[in-house]
């Protein structure tokens with residue numbers, strides 16, 4: 001059995017059938033990428049893992065926890081941390097307070113302090129702006145803050161929903177490097193991306209999701225060569 | 237002159253305590269809790285009940301007794317606030333704002349006329365006589381009990397500011413006010429934190445109710461209505477959702493009333509103070525401390 005196992009998951013929003021028998025898995029230590037067009041069900045998948053939406057049917061298990069019934073705060077305190085689409089920074093709170101909120105479920109004050117320092121050392125731009133309001137940061141800095149907030153939570157499985165959205169190519173590269181570094185330090189990453197090129201560069205494996213189903217899967221390097229992926233997601 | 241300021245501060249600190257709950261609840265779930273003034277009334281009645289069941293309290297003991305009753309009333313009103321949120325507001329959290337507003341008005345009437353049924357329509361004398369032992373400072377006549385009231389109010393506000401700004405729970409409150417779903421993703425139990433806010437806000441209003449009962453000497457089932465409106469005004473003048481705004485707004489309103497009553501006579505008090513408040517809003521529609529937010533577009 002895989003570390004994270006999703007099997008035949010069905011999610012509905014009212015009558016909209018958003019995930020249709022979706023299945024995939026993630027092993028500890030990997031970076032796994034979900035690719036797919038708008039409305040394919042990528043964010044829904046993330047929301048299902050973090051307990052924001054519940055599947056009507058199927059298995060969602062992570063490291064011995066049944067994610068279909070676990071309370072969202074228990075999921076967070078066990079180390080499954082979801083960085084949502086659009087970053088969702090607390091705009092009028094300072095950078096530092098945003099980071100501290102990441103540690104909301106962490107009891108050990110020393111661990112929080114160490115991880116805040118880790119976030120600052122991975123992203124020195126944040127350290128320079130620690131007293132600034134989160135909402136005043138640039139898009140790239142906000143994305144870094146969102147990742148930093150997750151780092152303070154002590155992630156074992158980090159879910160990142162379109163971290164490159166709206167960022168300039170150079171900043172996308174920086175953000176991807178930070179993600180790869182977080183992974184090297186021991187965090188498993190599930191990455192949702194529209195920017196397939198950037199994502200496949202750091203991912204180990206990838207799945208293509210179309211209308212709520214997995215239609216292709218494989219090692220990232222192979223998918224990057226696959227003509228169906230190249231045509232649909234990597235441009236000409 | 238100094239006397240007017242002192243009197244204004246006393247009444248203003250009641251307004252501030254009530255305004256804080258108004259502002260916190262609005263800040264966190266964007267609800268105008270019209271029943272909030274009635275919690276102040278309930279606080280006064282809880283104090284009344286406890287005091288009457290003890291029979292008389294000797295004047296020498298009035299201040300310590302008052303403090304104990306204050307704590308008791310805060311716990312009771314805090315729990316009532318939590319219960320109201322649970323029963324009346326939480327089920328409507330995702331309904332249109334108007335529905336919840338009407339619910340709040342319904343809760344307000346329920347509390348007012350429920351108390352009227354229990355205690356009757358006539359004012360009751362608050363059964364504690366504050367010792368009128370007083371002394372002169374800076375040209376003000378200050379009684380010991382007045383001083384105690386103002387100090388207690390200040391301590392409560394200080395503790396609240398500390399909780400909201402420096403503690404983990406306070407950070408969670410501010411986070412929910414900005415983005416409940418993102419707070420949820422940080423592992424915040426949003427419902428529990430909202431319940432905490434209702435507890436704190438209601439306890440502050442309950443405290444103000446006891447203090448007002450002791451200060452004015454009489455209480456009735458409608459006493460929360462006007463102060464509810466005034467506290468709401470104070471919260472808006474200060475910048476609703478902003479803690480220091482609510483404190484400032486309450487004190488300002490108390491001072492304006494005190495000066496208005498002295499300069500123009502008691503009947504003109506509200507005309508004077510509200511006219512000035514309207515002028516303030518004309519120049520600062522978001523309130524004195526509202527929207528000091530740097531927001532990127």
Ligand SMILES: Nc1ncnc2c1ncn2[C@@H]1O[C@H](COP(=O)(O)OP(=O)(O)OP(=O)(O)O)[C@@H](O)[C@H]1O
Pocket residue numbers: 013014016018036037038039040041042043044045085194
């Ligand atoms: N709250 C909702 N209510 C109703 N339908 C929804 C809701 N959220 C998502 N959907 C629908 O579910 C489907 C999947 O949406 P989802 O947000 O998961 O897509 P996505 O792959 O993340 O797309 P994008 O790349 O645009 O972010 C879409 O058809 C969407 O319209």
Ligand SMILES: [Mg+2]
Pocket residue numbers: 042043044085161
């Ligand atoms: Mg999405």
